[in-house]
Amino acid sequence: MARIDRKGRSGGRAARVALRNAPLAEELRPVRAGLPGGQYKPLTDADVARIHAAALDALEQIGLSQAPPSGINIMTRVGAILGDDGRLRFPRALVEDMLAKAARNITLHGRDPKHDLHLTGSNVHFGTAGAAVHVVDIETNTYRDSTAQDLHDAARITHALDNVHFFQRAMVARDITDNLEMDLNTIYACCAGTTKHIGTSFSEPDHVAPGLELIHRIAGDEATWRARPFMSNSNCFVVPPMKFAEESCIAMEHCIRGGMPVLLLSAGQAGATAPAPIALAIVQAVAECLAGVVYVNALAPGHPAVFGTWPFVSDLRTGAMSGGSAEQALLTAGCAQMHRFYNLPGGAAAGISDSKLPDMQAGWEQGITNVLAGLSGLNMVYESVGMHASLLGFCLESLVLGDDILGQVLRCVRGIDVTEDSTSIEAMKAVCLDGPGHYLGSDQTLQLMQTEYIYPSLGNRMSPKEWGEADRPMLLDKAIERKNDILAKAQVQIDPTLDAAIRADYNIYFH
Numbered sequence: 001m002a003r004i005d006r007k008g009r010s011g012g013r014a015a016r017v018a019l020r021n022a023p024l025a026e027e028l029r030p031v032r033a034g035l036p037g038g039q040y041k042p043l044t045d046a047d048v049a050r051i052h053a054a055a056l057d058a059l060e061q062i063g064l065s066q067a068p069p070s071g072i073n074i075m076t077r078v079g080a081i082l083g084d085d086g087r088l089r090f091p092r093a094l095v096e097d098m099l100a101k102a103a104r105n106i107t108l109h110g111r112d113p114k115h116d117l118h119l120t121g122s123n124v125h126f127g128t129a130g131a132a133v134h135v136v137d138i139e140t141n142t143y144r145d146s147t148a149q150d151l152h153d154a155a156r157i158t159h160a161l162d163n164v165h166f167f168q169r170a171m172v173a174r175d176i177t178d179n180l181e182m183d184l185n186t187i188y189a190c191c192a193g194t195t196k197h198i199g200t201s202f203s204e205p206d207h208v209a210p211g212l213e214l215i216h217r218i219a220g221d222e223a224t225w226r227a228r229p230f231m232s233n234s235n236c237f238v239v240p241p242m243k244f245a246e247e248s249c250i251a252m253e254h255c256i257r258g259g260m261p262v263l264l265l266s267a268g269q270a271g272a273t274a275p276a277p278i279a280l281a282i283v284q285a286v287a288e289c290l291a292g293v294v295y296v297n298a299l300a301p302g303h304p305a306v307f308g309t310w311p312f313v314s315d316l317r318t319g320a321m322s323g324g325s326a327e328q329a330l331l332t333a334g335c336a337q338m339h340r341f342y343n344l345p346g347g348a349a350a351g352i353s354d355s356k357l358p359d360m361q362a363g364w365e366q367g368i369t370n371v372l373a374g375l376s377g378l379n380m381v382y383e384s385v386g387m388h389a390s391l392l393g394f395c396l397e398s399l400v401l402g403d404d405i406l407g408q409v410l411r412c413v414r415g416i417d418v419t420e421d422s423t424s425i426e427a428m429k430a431v432c433l434d435g436p437g438h439y440l441g442s443d444q445t446l447q448l449m450q451t452e453y454i455y456p457s458l459g460n461r462m463s464p465k466e467w468g469e470a471d472r473p474m475l476l477d478k479a480i481e482r483k484n485d486i487l488a489k490a491q492v493q494i495d496p497t498l499d500a501a502i503r504a505d506y507n508i509y510f511h
Contacts, residue, residue, distance in 0.1 A: 026114075030454045031410035033115075033165040038122035038377030039415060042330055043337045051279060051338060055287040056092050058242070063089035064291050067244040070253060071295060078298040088244075090294055098294040099342060106304040106345050108166070108261060108380075109228040111218075111493070112195035117166060119306070119345035122377025124413055126370070126406050127166035128158060128399070129199065129234065129349070129382035133174060136388050136395035138357060138476055143393055146171035148185045148509035150396070154386070155193025156490035157399055157483060163406035164385055164399070168199030168234060171394045176509055179203040184214055185509050187231070188502065191218050192494050192510075198231045199263060205247055208254035217502065218494065225259065232261040232306070237295070238288045240268030253299060261304040263347060263380075264292035269321060270331065271314035278327060282334050285309035293344075306380055307346040309335040321390040323352030323383075324365025332369065333376035340377060347380030348373065351402065352387045358398040358476065362388065366405050374413040397479040400486070404456040411454045458482060 026032060043051070065087045067075065076082055079094040105120040117125050134143040135150050151171045158167040169186055176182040183202050190198045202208050212225075219225035233255040239245045252262055266288040268274030270281040289307050296305045311331050315322040322328065332348045339346025350373035355361035366385070373381045385402025386394050427444045431437060439445050458478045462470065492499055502508070 028451050030451055031163065031407055031414060033125050034118055034123040035374075035410055035413045036122045036377065037124045037336075037374050037413045038340065039413075040333060040372060040375035041337055042333050042376070047279070048337055048341050051283050051286060051334075052341065054280075054283040055290060056095060058283060058287040059090040059095060059290060060092060061089070062242055062287075063087040064238065064288070065243050066239075066246055068246045068249050071244060071249050074253075074298045075294055078294070080294065080298075088291075090291060095290055095294060098297045099290075099344075101297045101301040102293050102342075102344055103302045103304045104343055104345070106261070108197045108232060108304075108306075109230045110166075110195055110197045111191070111228075111230045113228075115165070115196040117197055117380075119379045122340060123379060124374050124377060124381065124410070125165040125379060126351075126374075126381045126384040126409070127164055127168055127196075127199075128154065128170040128384070128386055129168040130170050130387055130391050130394065131201075132171045132387065132392060132394035134389070134393040135171065136357065136393045136398070138395060138397050139480065141357060143356075143389075145174040146394065147175040148173035148182075148189050149175075149511070150394070151186065152189035152193050152510040153396060153487055154394065154399060155190045155198075157396060157486050159194035159196060159493065160486045160490065161400070161403040163403045163410060166197040166199070166380075167194050168382060169201065170383075170386060173509065180207050180210065181507055181509075183207045183211055184506055187211055187214055188218075188506070188508060189510055191215075191231075192492050192499065193490070195230075195493050199234045200231060201234045201236075202251045202255075205250040205254055208251055208258065212258045212260070214502070214506070217498070229259055229261055229304075232263055232304075234263045234265055236265045236267060237292055238266050240266060240273040240288065241284060242288065244291075249295070252295075256296065256300050256303050261306070262296065263306045263308045264289050264296070265308040265310055266292070267310040267312060267349075269312045269314050270327070271316050272319060274311050276314075276316070278331055278334065281311045281331060282309070282338065285311045285335060286338050305345075307339050307342065307344040308348070309338065309346065310349050310382070311335065312349070322354055323349070323387070323390050324354045324361070324369060326368065328352070329369040329372040332378065333372045336373065336376035336378035339379065345379050347382055348378055349383045350378070350381050351384035351405075352391060353398075354388075354390050356389050356393065358388070358395055358401055358479070362398065363405070366402060367409070370405060370409045371412055374409045396483050397476060400479045400483050401458060401475070404459050407454050407456065417452075 108117040135146045216222045235252045266285045274281040313322045313328045335348045350369040353362035353365045386399035
C-alpha cells in the first residue's frame with residue numbers, strides 16, 4: 001500500500017504517473033473509435049413511427065423537383081413517378097424496396113486499416129467537416145481567408161489526435177482560384193496529412209474523373225482503391241426544401257460508378273429552408289435522404305452510403321444559423337434515432353460553435369451538442385471539432401482543444417461498467433476493515449487508472465496554489481503550443497517518391 005502524506009496524496013505518485021502513461025492495447029483504452037452509444041433517445045417509438053410515416057407521405061404526395069435527366073431515368077426505371085409538374089414522387093412500396101437493398105454495416109476505410117470505421121449499430125465516430133472560408137487566428141483574434149496549407153495542417157493535426165477519428169474537408173482553399181486545381185489540392189492536402197478516412201466534395205461533376213485519377217495514384221492503382229476506398233464523397237444532392245441539386249446529383253452518379261462511398265447530405269435550416277418544428281424538420285430531412293436511398297440503390301444496389309440527415313437550426317429572431325444551440329443537439333439526436341430505426345449507417349452534425357473564438361461559449365456549445373450526438377448512437381458525428389462562427393471559421397487550436405472535449409464525450413458514451421468485479425465489496429472490506437480508510441494507492445485504484453478513467457491533455461486540474469506556482473498556464477497558450485508541436489513533428493503520409501512525382505505533375509499549393 002502506498003504511503004499517504006499529510007495532504008492526503010499517495011507517496012506512489014511516480015508509480016501512478018507511470019501507470020497512467022503506459023501504452024495500452026486498443027481494446028483496453030477507456031475511449032476509442034466505435035464505442036456503442038444509444039443511451040439517449042429523445043423520441044419515443046411512437047414518435048419515430050410517426051416521423052417515418054410523415055416522411056413517406058411527403059415523398060408520395062410532394063416529391064422532389066429538379067432531378068437531372070439522368071436521375072429521372074435512373075429513378076423512374078425502378079418505380080418513381082414523374083408528374084406533369086416536373087416533380088418525382090416515390091410510392092411507399094418503392095421506398096421500402098430500396099431500403100431493403102441499401103447497404104448496412106459498412107466500413108469506411110482508412111489508408112491505414114487501424115483507422116477503419118465500422119458503421120454498424122450505434123457505433124460512434126467523431127470527425128471534422130464543413131466548408132469554412134476563414135481561419136480563426138487566436139493569436140490576433142482575427143479571421144483570414146483559409147488556404148490549402150491550412151487544410152493540410154488541419155489534416156496533419158487530426159492525424160495526431162486520438163479522439164478525432166476521420167478527416168472530412170473542413171476548409172475551402174481560397175488561395176486557389178481554379179476550381180479543378182482546388183478540388184485536386186483538397187484531395188492531396190488531406191491524403192498527405194492523414195491516413196484516416198477522408199471526406200471531400202467536387203465543385204463540378206467533370207472534376208470527379210481527374211479526382212479519381214489522383215486518388216488511384218495515391219492508392220497504387222484503381223483495383224487497390226476499389227478494394228479499400230479510403231475517401232468518401234460528401235454530396236449535397238438536395239437543396240432543401242425538397243429539390244434535387246442537379247450538378248451534385250450528377251457528381252454523385254460519377255462517384256458511385258467510381259467506387260466511392262457517398263454521404264447523402266440534406267442540410268436544411270429549421271425556420272428557413274426546413275420547417276420550424278423540430279419534429280417536422282426531421283421529417284423533411286428523412287424524406288430527402290430516403291429519396292437519396294432510392295437514387296443510390298436504383299443506380300447501384302448496396303452501394304455504401306451514409307444517411308446524412310443534417311438539419312440545422314435558425315435563431316428565429318434573426319434568421320441566422322444557430323449550430324451550437326440546444327435545439328441543434330435535439331435535432332441531431334433525433335436524426336440518429338431515425339438512422340437506427342432504418343438500421344442504416346448515419347451521420348449528422350454536432351460540435352459547431354456560434355462563438356467566434358474558442359471561449360467559454362464555444363466550450364459549452366461543443367460539449368453539449370457532441371455529448372448528445374454520442375449518447376444518441378450517431379455513427380458519424382461531423383463538424384465535431386474546430387468549427388466557429390456557425391461554420392464560417394475553422395480554428396486549428398480549437399481542433400486541438402476539441403480532442404480533449406471528445407475524450408470526455410466518449411467517456412460518457414462508454415458509460416458505467418457494471419460487472420461482478422466492479423460491484424464486488426472485497427475492496428471496500430480491505431480498506432474499511434483492515435486498511436487505511438482510503439482507496440488512494442490501492443491495487444484496484446492503480447489497476448483502473450488507465451482503463452476506467454480518461455485524463456485531458458490540455459485541460460488544467462491543478463489547485464489554484466499549484467497553478468500559481470506553475471506561472472498560471474493559460475489554456476489557449478497550451479493549445480498553441482501543442483498545435484505547433486504536432487505540426488513540427490508531422491510526417492507527410494505519402495511515399496516521398498510518389499509525393500515528388502505528384503508535385504511534378506500537379507500544381508500543389510502547400511508544402
